[in-house]
Amino acid sequence: MRARRDRAGRPSEVVEIDDAPDPSASEAGRSVRLNKLLAEYGIASRRGADELIASGKVTVDGEPSTELGRKVDPSRQRVEIDGFVLRPKSARRRYYVLNKPAGVVCTNDAGETRPRAVDLVTDPRKGRIYTVGRLDEASLGLILLTNDGEFANRIMHPRYGVRKTYLVKVRGEIDDAALGKVREGVHLSEGKTGGARILVERRGRDHSLLTVTIHEGMNRELRRTFAKVGYKVLELRRTRIGPLTDRGLKTGRWRELEESEVAALLSGSDAPPPPRRGRAQRRPYASGGVKARRGRRPG
Numbered sequence: 001m002r003a004r005r006d007r008a009g010r011p012s013e014v015v016e017i018d019d020a021p022d023p024s025a026s027e028a029g030r031s032v033r034l035n036k037l038l039a040e041y042g043i044a045s046r047r048g049a050d051e052l053i054a055s056g057k058v059t060v061d062g063e064p065s066t067e068l069g070r071k072v073d074p075s076r077q078r079v080e081i082d083g084f085v086l087r088p089k090s091a092r093r094r095y096y097v098l099n100k101p102a103g104v105v106c107t108n109d110a111g112e113t114r115p116r117a118v119d120l121v122t123d124p125r126k127g128r129i130y131t132v133g134r135l136d137e138a139s140l141g142l143i144l145l146t147n148d149g150e151f152a153n154r155i156m157h158p159r160y161g162v163r164k165t166y167l168v169k170v171r172g173e174i175d176d177a178a179l180g181k182v183r184e185g186v187h188l189s190e191g192k193t194g195g196a197r198i199l200v201e202r203r204g205r206d207h208s209l210l211t212v213t214i215h216e217g218m219n220r221e222l223r224r225t226f227a228k229v230g231y232k233v234l235e236l237r238r239t240r241i242g243p244l245t246d247r248g249l250k251t252g253r254w255r256e257l258e259e260s261e262v263a264a265l266l267s268g269s270d271a272p273p274p275p276r277r278g279r280a281q282r283r284p285y286a287s288g289g290v291k292a293r294r295g296r297r298p299g
Contacts, residue, residue, distance in 0.1 A: 034049070096144070096146070097254065098121060098144075099142060102139070104137070120252065120254060122254075133217050142238045142244060154266060158194060161268050165241075167239055168212050168236050170207060170232065178226075186225050196212050242264060242265045242269065
């Protein structure tokens with residue numbers, strides 16, 4: 001659970017970590033790397049945790065801990081970040097997939113006035129969950145939510161190659177040269193994109209419809225990538241994450257993942273897991289945007 005901060009970025013209150021995965025349940029009496037512990041609470045990726053540690057924001061038993069690679073016993077030692085004590089209680093790890101409508105934002109900010117993705121998951125057992133990565137407010141489609149920080153970091157990291165597929169509508173009749181640049185990768189402020197697999201569904205004078213698959217997730221990557229080659233994205237819907245597709249999950253609905261689906265995501269496999277049990281949960285929500293096609297999909 002992330003510490004709450006005010007608008008200036010200062011800690012605003014003490015927060016008890018009462019709904020995060022409990023590393024002490026599996027690591028009782030054993031040492032674990034401090035950066036791994038922070039990642040398990042979803043505070044930061046391991047690299048981000050190293051930066052927090054190096055900056056002196058993490059203390060162990062009341063003393064600043066700036067040593068990278070340090071191990072702690074979470075069942076016996078007091079770990080704090082910016083003065084916030086991590087007081088874990090046992091909680092089951094939860095994994096959900098939501099078909100996000102347009103107009104919904106991917107944030108846990110309690111002061112947010114717009115609809116939040118985390119609030120559309122109405123499971124009373126969910127505890128504190130957060131989105132795995134983001135879809136911008138105008139975009140639709142699949143988004144994962146969890147309370148498992150290690151799972152979230154693994155799914156988001158391009159090293160593990162979890163592919164994500166989108167139906168993208170761009171303005172105008174896109175030409176082959178522009179498609180070639182997107183396939184090869186373009187330079188954005190964070191660096192060069194990893195390229196994309198593109199299937200042209202339709203090309204017309206007013207707009208073109210494309211199925212695009214990527215394995216990384218820079219901020220607003222596809223919108224910025226197509227803008228870089230001269231085409232504005234009009235609508236964008238994520239239709240697939242690894243082996244998970246939006247088939248049977250209407251916009252605004254969510255469901256809990258099966259263990260086999262979590263395992264398939266962690267393995268990086270795009271092969272569909274065994275058939276699921278149960279049905280998607282209903283969550284009425286007015287939405288619009290790109291209608292998901294049921295045609296070919298890149299593998």
